[in-house]
């Protein structure tokens with residue numbers, strides 16, 4: 001999985017593979033009078049709290065952003081029931097009679113806002129970045145991820161988070177470090193090309209593109225982290241289980257009903273034990289190696305960087321084994337699925353838009369290279385535009401990773417109390433007509449704008465400055481501000497280089513009888529943009 005599906009069950013009650021835990025809750029209530037009594041008590045106290053909170057906001061001269069009318073106790077949880085939370089929120093905010101670009105929600109006992117345009121994304125991610133720099137404390141972080149504050153992704157904003165994140169940015173994801181490890185990414189892309197050639201029986205059979213690409217990202221991430229291929233650990237299986245189990249549960253929104261989560265909590269704990277049983281021997285084996293080999297002969301990977309900090313003399317820099325495992329889990333959960341999802345959508349869009357595919361192949365061919373590398377991709381403007389367009393329409397983490405306000409905060413006319421959850425809907429922003437002309441169209445050319453040349457009065461091409469590094473809030477697939485994606489360089493490199501080589505080596509065709517318009521463009525899962533129906537296509541060697 002991918003860490004981001006922790007939201008899968010927010011309010012949306014699980015994805016299609018899992019039973020809806022809120023439905024379970026409502027069904028249970030039909031049969032147990034004791035629960036009815038408990039619910040009535042909770043209902044009355046919720047009404048009281050709701051009334052008081054609204055009054056407090058008005059007295060301070062601000063109001064909470066508009067949103068759907070909340071139900072007693074559950075708030076807007078039932079309205080959000082559905083498979084793709086980002087789409088549900090997009091429709092609620094931007095549809096006909098929508099609630100607008102800053103929508104307010106009540107999720108059980110918690111308040112939440114959803115930003116669906118660049119202005120409000122900037123307010124949350126930049127203007128009030130410090131106030132929204134903390135992640136909400138959800139139960140899965142404690143049960144699965146070694147604790148709320150043990151690593152980076154799901155940590156609150158605190159000095160320890162800053163110290164651990166610095167290790168990512170200064171020691172793992174620097175340009176130098178990524179250059180040193182580029183050979184791993186190249187070898188895995190080469191393997192992917194060979195495997196596709198073999199699996200497709202030299203271009204006669206269709207292959208599951210998403211599966212092939214996610215095997216590649218799992219192998220790449222695993223080699224960068226442990227210097228071993230993912231197959232040796234069944235990492236893909238573990239990551240999939242992580243995706244299924246990292247969900248928000250009832251206690252995250254209605255703590256008084258925590259007792260209903262017992263089953264889910266025990267599943268999460270079991271998964272944590274499996275992860276621990278997976279990581280412990282890897283750490284033990286490497287410690288043994290460190291004792292027996294000179295430093296120059298040790299593997300040059302992320303695990304080595306992290307373990308070298310275990311015995312740091314300076315206490316402020318030392319990492320505990322708990323923290324190391326938390327950080328390894330961060331990388332595995334954030335790194336594997338995101339890049340694979342983007343690559344599968346990229347091939348899908350190129351098959352649906354053959355002119356774009358041809359134009360991209362022409363650019364790639366003009367490089368006159370065998371394998372395309374990181375160095376080459378920086379000189380390929382059309383490739384960069386294709387990648388941007390894929391992220392605009394199919395941001396792998398469409399709601400980013402949520403934030404929570406640590407102080408009361410005023411945004412325009414609105415007053416958001418301390419503790420308000422904030423979702424930035426990158427999916428909605430990428431489809432916002434205010435920012436994008438004909439937003440539903442896949443058109444990489446949109447990043448090359450035409451303008452009047454002041455001298456000759458002729459039309460000239462000029463690259464717009466919109467990019468995806470968190471400075472342009474109409475395109476924020478990696479977030480922005482201090483909690484922006486720490487692995488953006490690696491993620492972008494995996495997507496861009498693999499895409500370039502997939503179209504460098506293959507023409508892509510659909511199985512006989514299927515037209516590009518018939519490709520299912522739906523996403524599955526509550527909040528991820530994984531394809532609901534895997535893309536089956538035939539890679540024909542060029």
Ligand code: HEM
Nearest residue numbers: 153334335338339400401478479480483484485486487491
């Ligand atoms: C296409 C690939 C990827 C996408 C679209 C993506 C997207 C994101 C997003 C949206 C966030 C939250 C940003 C925010 O709150 O503003 C995030 C956080 C994070 N990502 Fe990525 N990511 C990708 C790849 C990676 C990779 C490859 C790694 C590491 C191997 C990684 C590591 C992280 C970490 C550590 C954080 C947490 C940062 C923090 O909370 O301080 N990501 N990512």
